[in-house]
Amino acid sequence: MAATGEALTPQGYIQHHLTNLQVGEGFWTWHIDSLFFSVGLGVLFLWLFRSVGKKATTGVPGKLQCFIEMIVEFVDGSVKETFHGRNPVIAPLALTIFVWVFMMNFMDMVPVDWIPELAAAAGIPYMKVVPTTDLNITFSLAIGVFLLIIYYSIKVKGVSGFVKELTLQPFNHKAMIPVNLLLESVTLIAKPISLALRLFGNLYAGELIFILIALMYGANMALSALGVGLQLGWLIFHILVITLQAFIFMMLTIVYLSMAHEDH
Numbered sequence: 001m002a003a004t005g006e007a008l009t010p011q012g013y014i015q016h017h018l019t020n021l022q023v024g025e026g027f028w029t030w031h032i033d034s035l036f037f038s039v040g041l042g043v044l045f046l047w048l049f050r051s052v053g054k055k056a057t058t059g060v061p062g063k064l065q066c067f068i069e070m071i072v073e074f075v076d077g078s079v080k081e082t083f084h085g086r087n088p089v090i091a092p093l094a095l096t097i098f099v100w101v102f103m104m105n106f107m108d109m110v111p112v113d114w115i116p117e118l119a120a121a122a123g124i125p126y127m128k129v130v131p132t133t134d135l136n137i138t139f140s141l142a143i144g145v146f147l148l149i150i151y152y153s154i155k156v157k158g159v160s161g162f163v164k165e166l167t168l169q170p171f172n173h174k175a176m177i178p179v180n181l182l183l184e185s186v187t188l189i190a191k192p193i194s195l196a197l198r199l200f201g202n203l204y205a206g207e208l209i210f211i212l213i214a215l216m217y218g219a220n221m222a223l224s225a226l227g228v229g230l231q232l233g234w235l236i237f238h239i240l241v242i243t244l245q246a247f248i249f250m251m252l253t254i255v256y257l258s259m260a261h262e263d264h
Helices: 010-017 032-055 063-082 090-109 114-121 135-167 174-219 221-260
Strands: none
Touching: 010 174, 032 063, 032 090, 032 135, 063 090, 063 221, 090 135, 090 174, 090 221, 135 174, 135 221, 174 221
16 A cells, blocks of 8 residues: 555555654644544543443343443452542543553554555545554553542642652651652652553554564465465454453553552
């Protein structure tokens, strides 16, 4: 596929699929495709769950209602087992993170050329369809969680309590305050970085494998049967990957917020 209508080299094909549709320059560069799909999937999630909630019945539930209830019960059980504070926001937040991240990850199940080809036919040169393969999206999610950690740490422990937590742990001595502050600051900052990079790395690698397989059998028709088989095999395995990554992001968020609610 080519944005210009010319055949792409293998390197150009890979680079084309890994390039976002961008506007702006420098720090103010906007990835339009990532924003479109992430916001669109978020709206779809809200509409779907609200629609099912409004139509929910105490009688025999439909298949969709049953599926939604299973997700809600699963997330609620995970929160009850992991979160040790009392906060009505945590369970809805965990549900939103799990479903939203899963939906963004699930876009990796769409064959790599379908949407970009449609976009090229409409005159759009680039179109990445998996928002979680964009560091801007994963870091945005992680920064949101980080801000909640800071907010609840200060709300539960107070400013002085939060400062003491950073300066008097793990060594409870005034002489060790600089060392404690360095260690705790690194630990605190590592939380959003690890959240963002873990999700991005796994989904980026998965997308790249799909692209490489498509490139392999697309360039040689004799290998097309093998390529389809490899795509199908990786697709089945990748379903586990995208679900697991959504679950890990949700669970780490719950754990971090539970730690923020602990008043030492």
